[in-house]
Amino acid sequence: MSRIATTVTSIALHLVFFLLKPSQSLWFEHADTQLTSEALVNLHPNEAALFQFDVLGSSKFKRTRNSTAGCKIYPGDAVWPSETAWEILNKLTGGSLIKTIPQAAPCYQGPLYNATECATLTANWTNTYTHIGDPVEMFGSPVFQGLTCQPPSFYNSGNCTLGGYPLYVINATTVADIQLGVNFARNTGVRLVVRNTGHDFSGKSGGGAALSIWTHYLKNISFVSNYVDDTLNYSGPAFKAGSGVEAYEMYKEASNHGVIVVGGEGQTVGVMGGYIQGGGHSPLSSIFGIAADQVLAYDVVLPNGQFVTASTASYPDLFWALRGGGGSTFGVVTSVTVKAYADMPITSVTFSYTTANISHDTFWAGYRAYLDYFPQNADAGTYAYHFVVSIGPSDLMFLMQPFFAPNKTVAETQALLKPWFTRLAALRINITPAYAHYDSFYPAWLNSFPLEAMEHTNAMTGSRLFPRSNWANETLLNATFEAIRESGEKGATLIMFNMAPTLKAGNTDNAVNPAWRKTVLHAIQNMEWPANATTAGILAARKAFTYGDMQRWRDVSPGAGCYLGESDRLEPNFQQAFYGSNYAKLLAIKKKYDPNDVFWAATAVGSEGWYLKTEDGLPSENGKLCRVGN
Template identity: 55%
Template sequence: MSHGPRTTSAFGVWIAALLALPASATSAYVNVDIDSGDLLSAKLQGLPSNLAKLFAPESSNSPVVNASRCKVYPGDAEWPSDKAWSTLNKLSDDRLLSPTPQASACYEGPNYDPEKCEAMTATWGRSYSHMHDPIEMMSPVAQGMTCLPPNVFDSHNCTRGGFPLYVINATKPEHVQLGVNFARNTGVRLVVKNTGHDFLGKSGGKDALSIWTHWFKDIDYLEEYTDEKLGYSGPAFKAGVGVQAFEIYKAAHEKGRAVVGGEGETVGIFGGYIQGGGHSPLTSLYGTGADQVLSFEVVTADGKFVTANSTSYPDLFWAMRGGGGSTFGVATSVTVKAHPDMPTTASRFSFTSEKIGNETFWAGIRSYVDYFIPNADAGTYAYFVLIPNVWTGIFTFQMSPFFAPNKTLEQTQALLQPWFTQLNELGIQFDPNITHFDSYYEAWRSSFPLEVVQKVNATTGSRMFPRANFETEEKREELYQNLRQSSENNRVQVHFNIKAVDPANADNAVNPAWRPNILFAQQAVRWPVNASNEEILKIRQEFQTGDMQRWRDISPGAGSYLAEADRLEPNFGQAFWGDKYPRLLELKQKWDPKDVFFATTSVGSERWRVESPGNLPNENGKLCRVDQ
């Protein structure tokens, strides 16, 4: 195809040039007063009818396509022709890519390049090496493990596996519309990718068409934004969905502001993060990320480009604030509240059981549990991990960090001192390293570790433990014993002592389990790197019926966080959305009746199943209906 998708070699040159451009040159969201539907219609004029219908928006007389059991895949009679793909490329301003996995440079074939492989392998575990890639996910287990650096996991060859086949590098709403319409009208599987941080691998899909939103990078500061229905009047930021945490935090700091976003610096916080709820170092003060949203610009499943807010498409607005990404539409920009910048204090330290013994170590952890409620109520955010070592029998605690926004050094010391006194009395030595910063941005930038690509032999489950688990000595002891049991079962644990305040007029789809939450807890199960599919599946299932079920049993009616969870989470609708799930199902049927959008464990996804080899929960298989 003379005008077809870009080849891998051309892509490499093109992306290097793109990265060299300023953000304003690579991305722009279109303001709502520009009718992108008309722009799209103009593009379709003059096309032969058989091609134009592939890109046309939904209408009352649109035919039902692909009534077969599975989405359309290469080799199927319904797979779009080369001419159709070439036309999609032309209509999208030559932004259709056909990239290959990064690790293809390490395997025999047309992309083999030992020097490139060595350079890529050296940084493969860092999120910065993946965030600008159009297909790479930071969850290799969810991708399907089909093309990884050999020193990480030797797949012996490189196949596409769970990676998309084509990618639209969207920078305008009409690019998104073209992708949505093409997928709906052809039956090809559609996925949406921003940076690829989701633990469950929702930004991938075997041989799918992907809409890559990473380069929607504009940021506008609005000094005064008023929404009487939401009860908000104050400053705001309107940001393209590709804006990442390190970008919006810096922009906010320059205006003397702070915004609610994740602790991970490379997360694209206006995509799946904010649409799924999103916890933040500021959540104990202001609520979840979704609670901050004032407006979305979004392409819906029928191909329309609309503004969803409290008065325009309010039900869509409700659903997209917490209902999950890749479900109701593709957002191109989000407007969020801006809060005053604030001084912040942070503490980072660690201790192990090596010299003090396991019982003393665990006595120190038990004493900490007593302070979870007062610390969360004080508006702090504690990010800590428990690391077991089965070979040495040593346990490690790391506070990374205890984060106290809008707290002075003295106030933070006063909060921590009662627990620190108990640790000292137990003979546990540590350096609290309590540091005060003049701004939230400086504290955030100095305190949190860079997020990494997930391991190739592990998966994570999570649970929100509500206030009820901490209100009595008996319940605190019960929770502590369960955390200790998980460590003794060799589960690495990551914890966030946090509460999600419920801002005024914050009626949205955010999991109600966030509101009484005091501890958001994660634990990971590991398996041998060379384990068979059968062994992996058995280990993962036993993890759910064992360690994860123990956590559920002591927190009845609570839930889990949809972006940091296990694909095997049972009854995910209740776990991720509680009693809001029935309404979300109704809105999914209203806004996407043909299931154009799908992501694993998303609203309505129980109607579909990725039929992966070995029945493993990954994207390395066709997406098919379960009721046919």
């Protein structure tokens, strides 16, 4: 092992170098440390082979080298990397390699059992800030981990195993860390996954026995007062931000400079990671468009290990794909440069009503009245985040939290809502709207939107982008309403967003699902199966949800689509639903940059060529990833 220590010391001297770029695109400190081919000559040839770069578009690494019987290699396979190989990876990344321990391990008998720690963890489990510093937790989709180690009061698995969690995690703080991880995974055949914050509804940040690259601590943010890109026809303020930056950090920094950026409503969502690569809807989308529309450049580690800047000037096809084509697909983004805009005042409105004193028919009549105003409200630049939820065995609640009106006074917002509120009063639906006016975006966002919670362990989620054309035909609008009502009456939690994220003037074409451009309602339904359901029962519930409850929504929106970040992992024909007419072009770009499928994620571009071989047949990350046909 002494030779390993010697070579690591030598390679470290070659990993540090500086490249000066134009001032508006300076690399962050994490990009100062990069892997070079010259550095690898200091390793023993067998060790260097683990980390060497590939040639873009090359297939020189034959399938037999990076797979076993058509699968990504797995612990127990003869070619699984030795402990020495993992130790070399750890040393070269400066000790950044983490061997995974599930966060809930203290709740189960074993060397980590700690009743006090478990009690504290359990009490705070649904709060996403509890998990934000954990390298593997899956916020939106714990069910896809396989539920092998949750706090017992949430789901008692009897013991604690890794399940669909990665086996190792690189806590990436430099570009070199990422390059080493990508090259190691490609050259050995170990499955590779990418995780930022873990916010997603499809389990994309998990992977049984995988190596995970964790970008959460790439937190740099830099403000550029006048960024110029003549090709994009943009000249104005911009931010360059590390891919680990979350919404609460980005919005606060923008506020410090007197500007705003387009990001998500959730506080802990990694807005510069998978969110922005997958499109990203925002409280500002009705004014400025989707988050991916704002991107001016990406810094990214490619599947061959090279570090590049993707923009209109370099790698323009990759730049197009990364703006909406999904994360964990084309490479590992380390930083993003995005447009910024002048700050503006906001009016926010919250209110609710329930069936406690009205019939269900009246309750739904109130919602049907609301639908009539979706196009005009969205066209006025608003973003309405609202819910229909079950409260008790038979009652329903409508909750507006909030009706978000950028650049509107209280009087203007009241005038916008008055037609609907007048109809609610005629139905004898009593509401007490609370209006709050803010001089700027940041405090309005911080005080208006609820903190997102950890997803349930027995839940299934799907979404639909309902097009504006449904509002042009009363028969179709009524059918849309009835499809939504049926889900609500069946006990689904409905999470809905009224907005108009069209392609705004000044934004250029990209890979964002074209269905977004026609949308005035992004609706999510979340249903649960019994907590004690058998495997067969869970499979039956999932089938009924995907091909029953979600099909009902598809039937009234033919040819539309879904938001890939908040969707049903089992969505049929996901290529059309998540990517629309862009899919063929995206797949060609995927094959160009990643011909050997170094990157794979559920429902991602090109994912149809692989499947997960799970022991129980349930959709989860708890199993081997294998090529279709093996």
